[in-house]
Amino acid sequence: MIKAGIVGATGYAGNEIVRLLINRKDVELVRLCSRSYAGEAYAGIYQNYRALTDLECQEEDMELLAEEADVIFTATPQGYCASRINKDILSKARVIDLSADFRIKDIREYERWYGIVHQAPELVDEAVYGLCEINREQIRQARLVANPGCYPTCSTLAVYPLVKEGLIDPDTIIIDAKSGVTGAGRGAKTDNLYCEVNESMKAYGVASHRHTPEIEDQIGYACGRKVRISFTPHLAPMNRGILVTAYASLKEGVRAEQIREAYGKYYDKETFVRVLPEGICPQTKWVEGSNYVDVNAVVDSRTNRVIMMGALDNLVKGAAGQAVQNMNLMFGLQEWEGLRMAPMFP
Amino acid sequence: MIKAGIVGATGYAGNEIVRLLINRKDVELVRLCSRSYAGEAYAGIYQNYRALTDLECQEEDMELLAEEADVIFTATPQGYCASRINKDILSKARVIDLSADFRIKDIREYERWYGIVHQAPELVDEAVYGLCEINREQIRQARLVANPGCYPTCSTLAVYPLVKEGLIDPDTIIIDAKSGVTGAGRGAKTDNLYCEVNESMKAYGVASHRHTPEIEDQIGYACGRKVRISFTPHLAPMNRGILVTAYASLKEGVRAEQIREAYGKYYDKETFVRVLPEGICPQTKWVEGSNYVDVNAVVDSRTNRVIMMGALDNLVKGAAGQAVQNMNLMFGLQEWEGLRMAPMFP
């Protein structure tokens, strides 16, 4: 029995970890921490859990959690995990951090994009970037996993095989991403009110979104050098889902078959990445509620570009599901344990 | 291993049965029948099942299904099941019919409301109305289960304890129900296009909806006499969910505590009916994707009425989930097997 604790349990990502773990027979939720709701019944905040849990929200306390839990999920704002974690905690419990604190290896780059002084620079090297399909073996050994961002997961998985196989020019990559509103979190802001986002589409964080360096790092690892890409997120009027449409110029002489082969090479054995049949474009609804990522690409011979597409549920494969997938790997379980539920459609 | 077949597998209810059974280790989907899509890969129609099933849609054939399957789900239009079923089929396989064919015991009433001549009147008596919380014991023995309608399930469970305990006057019951659009099915009709129903509310089938006699029957059984109620369904711009708001006059001298006690008496031991704490109104999102029904009531002393509320997911507890719950009962399994997933929020 794995004992699990969650810090930031009342955010949407924390809530989704609860959904994925609450019925598992091999995992016990020992503590749900929430600064804002300490003392309240968890099922009183997320009423979907009525009759499913009697847990009360507790004050955040990493020390205590490290004593009680085998694994701690931190689904907290940037800076929290880095400011509370230390070697002592890591010696007692594994930590899966859903914030960006340990995703970027270059601390100065992290500090520049996030505007925060990193509080635990000595742990950055040890942290493993938890993109399971790419870093599986290191994750198995990790004490500290930096759970990838929602956009970087979808973006990286959509473009990775083509970059890795040298089929596209990395400097031409442009990523246009569309996200559901859960990605904006549960904070009570006017901008996220129903009537402000319903029936509307907009770009935001244009040329300045913090997931940009994270995506660039992963693409850079794949092609062996630093790259700069364009990344533009958009807000779409739906609860869940990220759709990535990525553009790049094909290297000279690359043929359409090579594109499909590259996806096959990296994903045919993957449980959670589904390469769709030719001509079928990913849709976010087809992965909703599940840990799947659907990918596909179309070659445009007129422009010599390839259009790569990826779709996932930002709260599952883009956050909580991938965190649980990481937990499964770290504890020697089947990677897909508790994660093979079919997507819910409609 | 229970072998299950589905007729009408490409409708929304059929698709939901697939979702609920596809990962079960004690059930095997042996055949998915669909008149419209015979010969096509099921995962090509419902792309959420990519990598989850290789099954192809087959022509509808009840005889063949009865040979192959232990249980047949008919998620088909009114009249289909009655026209294909017979004693021979029932001797080989259990049948759970999601249509209205066997829900109403008075055949003339069925024929009047549905405008169809019943093709198997001799089987109506044998059929058990599959509202598990009320008819559990008979369901265990049944060969033929009439799976309740979505509105009747939600309406009956919301009002049943108060009728049964004699706390309200059955003749004053008014049920105002709101449903998501999956309830209208997957037929390609202009009225169900995105742009026709999005951002809109409307009543339909006013004073004439076919679920009316079904609800009246169940309330009638509870109070021991024939009753007439008002039932008005509405279409709400959302995929899933039914919310029932029901009104009735309290019998003289009834106190608010008795209302809560009545719900407790019938539902405290039920896995899937959650009586919410006082003052908390059911919301459809809190049960989405799950087999739960949330109920509650508010006493209005100004008018001496009680307002009873119920919420469920019309595709789960209102259709496929209840069908699986019935299957579990019929095959001697735990009633909640494969059905305890937490609701998905948001």
Place this chain on the structure above:
Amino acid sequence: MIKAGIVGATGYAGNEIVRLLINRKDVELVRLCSRSYAGEAYAGIYQNYRALTDLECQEEDMELLAEEADVIFTATPQGYCASRINKDILSKARVIDLSADFRIKDIREYERWYGIVHQAPELVDEAVYGLCEINREQIRQARLVANPGCYPTCSTLAVYPLVKEGLIDPDTIIIDAKSGVTGAGRGAKTDNLYCEVNESMKAYGVASHRHTPEIEDQIGYACGRKVRISFTPHLAPMNRGILVTAYASLKEGVRAEQIREAYGKYYDKETFVRVLPEGICPQTKWVEGSNYVDVNAVVDSRTNRVIMMGALDNLVKGAAGQAVQNMNLMFGLQEWEGLRMAPMFP
């Protein structure tokens, strides 16, 4: 040229008054007041008005407004208007109050339902309830108009003819109303976040909503005595629109034709009330963006009840549109001036 000022201009109702007046050639917007946004460009808050207005938000100041404006719209929280208005202001400018302050004649009832001590009880008698179709003549003479609530406008117009003509028993009236989310205002509350209300239906304010006494007053005036009704509002996942479904028992011997005749008698000459053809139920989308109210009724001979339905846009006929209709009447203009735009569909 009528000079108009708005207090509470940055709420959704205030914003809608701006939309309705901004292009009128006979009205000039002289001042937009907003406590929260004073000093900011109005088109910076409601970006739909880019290129349409250069007005800046100003501090709220009723005295100053009374000097500058011929008419003041107060689209403010309960209590504001009553606390700032006085005879001096009314001697200089007409006031149309969109809050509930002057809607209820019985001051103790107002104070009980709203939990506020009324600050201007001496003006309550003078105030005219601005339901144009019913109080047209008094409105023409009024200095102070209490603009009706959104639910009361829709509810009253749906049931009024049948009550007035004595066709239904007022004590049996049950009103089940469904509203879009703009009705909840623009305050930054978790409950109104996109992801909290999207894809969900719920009742709220059950047996306790503040619009109840307002509706009861209007029905009471129609039938000449005090009545108590049941009123249950619901939140529906859409921006705009109210749908009212109201139930009542028919008085003995009332025939269906009398119902239609009653609607015709009161509404055939009305510009903004459309009695739909028999069998056509109102839909909120059919009135969106317009000042129309669609009404209809179905007689249910099985239960001897009539189901009355009404649909309007809560921000237009339910708030700003009716306020402008009142202004038109008060200033001797055509009642429909600036208000005959067709509903927007889809």
Place this chain on the structure above:
Amino acid sequence: MIKAGIVGATGYAGNEIVRLLINRKDVELVRLCSRSYAGEAYAGIYQNYRALTDLECQEEDMELLAEEADVIFTATPQGYCASRINKDILSKARVIDLSADFRIKDIREYERWYGIVHQAPELVDEAVYGLCEINREQIRQARLVANPGCYPTCSTLAVYPLVKEGLIDPDTIIIDAKSGVTGAGRGAKTDNLYCEVNESMKAYGVASHRHTPEIEDQIGYACGRKVRISFTPHLAPMNRGILVTAYASLKEGVRAEQIREAYGKYYDKETFVRVLPEGICPQTKWVEGSNYVDVNAVVDSRTNRVIMMGALDNLVKGAAGQAVQNMNLMFGLQEWEGLRMAPMFP
């Protein structure tokens, strides 16, 4: 008084022309043609027009229309207008064609992308591409206007100034567009059912959408040579709106100020193009129901690219509104006549 007729009046674009013309005092709707609904009351199909029009749908008859009307709007499928129009009709009435029949000057290119043999090649040269902000003077003289597509209008207006001024490399233009569902028309297809598109995002027509050559033509005219661009449309879960996000590499030495100056140069005097303040991204909701296009751009110095954005209502500026704007120009009226309604928010 301009007499106007509409062919294809029961599609969403036709319906929107009705909305824009129905209250004009200088235009009379003389005939609404609809193959599918001939003989039915128009207000019975689009119930929003109850009390606003008594017109009945008529059979399509261009000859008759040319006799009766001064201007004919054809809001019809590709090929219709070209197959019915001729010099005789054009000598009697102006024609504004909302289909693609006369948008592309290279007939072979039209036939290749649309898979149709052009039935009126002799009229292609005469037709004027009705993008008012660019071809205003020719439109004034035109007998036949090819009303631009929704995506091409938004795309062209977003990138035009930068191409025309030579600030970006046209060969690097990538256009990622998101559209509401009205763009898919009112045909009863499973793919456009509420439950199939709600809560989902997808790309479609990747590297093959028919609006591509139309956009390429317009960009080509601006830079004086043939160009090839990437264009990817997406379906977003909302009724109305197109958001275009376009990417291009800056020519060497181009500074951010030049970008803003270019937009100012072409749009400062335009009624319907609003260049938003620096840092404000267009949102489709801010233009809903109106004829406005909001544009803006962000320079990304890291990648030396510019991200250009545009938002419009696909049924107004993207179809019916622009058609009316064209009509205004052709008949010597103020260009903005009947089109200056404020966008509706929320």
